[in-house]
Amino acid sequence: MSVNQFQFGRTKSVAKRSKKYLEEALYTRLFREGSEEASVRHKLNQFLKSHKRVYKWEVGDTLKKLRDRKLYYPALKLSETMTKRGMNKMVSDHAIHLDLVAKTRGIAAAENYFIDLPESSKNHLCYGALLNCYCKELMTEEAEALMEKMKELNLPLSAMPYNSLLTLYTKTGQPEKIPAIIQEMKASNVMLDSYTYNVWMRALAAVNDIAETERVIDEMKRDGRVAGDWTTYSNLASIYVDAGLFEKAEKALKELEKRNVCRELSAYQFLITLYGRAGNLIEVFRVWRSLRLAFLKTANISYLNMIQTLINLKDLPGAEKCFREWESGCSTYDIRIANALIGAYTKEGLLEKAEELKERARRRGAKPNAKTWEIFLDYYLKSGEFKLAVDCVANAISIGRGDGGKWLPSSVVVRRLMEHFEQEKDVDGAEGFLEILKKAVDNVGAEALESLIRTYAAAGRTSPVIRRWLKMENVEVNEVCMKLLEKISVE
Structure with missing residues (x-):
């Protein structure tokens, strides 16, 4: 397939394209029967065998959706096949491809891909993608050396590569290195983003410096360029809960609610979990009702989160009631939700109830998994x-x-x-x-x-x-x- 068969803008409508093109958007085709990997791979193979054409923007959007769902193998196959068929890769495409190679074939394969790239494609995005791979693999020496190389090449550095290093130091138990990175960012006029502030706060909390954590929040407010979002306040609330400062935690949770203007599911789930950890059962049920009103269909993950929270609060009758509500209306019987209640039963010595629930789940098509x-x-x-x-x-x-x-x-x-x-x-x-x-x-x-x-x-x-x-x-x-x-x- 030649290069000109891919459109580089969104000016061409999917609905108006000719029969030689795929009759619907590529991502719609791939996810028509759900996002299970087997189904997506099958649909992708059908598309590739058909030799139908698609616009380049579709490939980009499809790759993003596949990566969001952690479907890295089909994403890599799509990227590689489209390249073989003539799709020109921009530098950002190379960075995405490198990340996919690392996730599916390992860091050595990603390094080889980077080495084989033409020098003109090795810009800050590709270097940043490789740096992120090193950080995810907790390869501290390699990550630090690559960051120094990026500085030597005078590549334009945003907060992103610094954030990768901050995450690395957090995961490897080196929070003491984080303040120096923050100071370097400030000295280099690299603007701190909300992720930077969140990791910085966590690092301070890890050494039990709550006062300094609060100073970071104040600095962010004074800076004015970065507004604290719901993630920032869920982070702060979690820090307060860990420190046993429940009154301050609940104030942070109220701020979290104010900032969840887009009604993000994750924010509701954080609220439920954190109110639960603060021991406030009334607020747990209040937020649960808000979540139910915000979404037409309550997701399995939301039920799982609520049931786990109630179990942690020793409200087994409440967890059972929530479970029955889910069980009566679920389209897919999720063994994870059954496992939550099975675990609660066994901890209470209620083996007969646990066994009965395991068998009921089996009858509904949810076989016991390793966790069960x-x-x-x-x-x-x-x-x-x-x-x-x-x-x-x-x-x-x-x-x-x-x-x-x-x-x-x-x-x-x-x-x-x-x-x-x-x-x-x-x-x-x-x-x-x-x-x-x-x-x-x-x-x-x-x-x-x-x-x-x-x-x-x-x-x-x-x-x-x-x-x-x-x-x-x-x-x-x-x-x-x-x-x-x-x-x-x-x-």
Whole structure:
């Protein structure tokens, strides 16, 4: 497909274009049957096979919508295919493509893409995209070196690359580095944006400097160029809640409400969560009613947030009532919402109710996921029902995580189960559990194998394979276990 088959403006109407073009906007076609990745990939493949033409602005809008929904693989495929068919990439397009490569193929692939770009395309946007990738991967040295390179090249720096560094320092537990970045921005006449102020406030809160946090808010107000939005005040309210300053938190929440003029769902959910953390059940229900009035259909995520808040406030009857309301009208039975109530039941020792809800969810088409089994696992460990706990581990490993990744029990869970088998001198139970564990991990680790050796010794049993197992896993056990190994190993 040649370059001139892509339109670079929005002057051409989708409705008036010829039959050689796609008969509807590309993003409408891709999301016609929902935003599940399998459905979007199918629709994208249909479009690519059809060789229909689209305007360039459609590709840009579609890529934005795919990225917003974290559908990075189809987004990358669309970007790559359109480039092969002749769509000219602007510098901003290169930056977006680099970000997609990093998210789907890893940081090394993103670096190679950047290196292969012509020098004319390596402007502040592409450098900034690579910097953001380093920061997301918590690659501090690489991020700092790239930022210095950007300064050496005299690239125009906005708040964005600085914000990436601020986020990096926050995530890596280095809030002490943030004030210096703020001072550098001011010295370089880089205008602080609302994100900068929010991260700055969080960094100060992390070192319990509430007075300085309040000074940042005052500075933002005096500056006048950046107006505090609802995110700023939800951030401030959260800081106050964490500090136990509930009266100040509620004042910040009132400011949050004033600034939610666009009726953003996230703002309502923050209000519900933060009023809940402040222990104000009356305000939780008031905001919930406002949310219900603001949107024609209440989203699953809103019900989940409300139910979790009520559970945290120990209002189980209120959570059950909210759940029944959702269950009676939901079009898709969301296992996450059922899990919230199942978790509340197990914590209260109401196992029968938890089991009944799990089965009801299954009948409605929502199969238990790894989180469901994790909830029951926690209950059975606490109640000493170890066989059932092992079954939960097996089920969770079999299902895996929702993102396609493997589910792994925590080291605490593994240790607790192996200690039980050791105490009970249950060699068969220990080996059976480790066989289940090996379905999810390449190596079960020295700690688990040392426990197995001690279990064999306690049971007075010998093993012809345990030495080979240690060798296969390339594990070295401690001195005590080496002595026990001499006793239990037989050829």
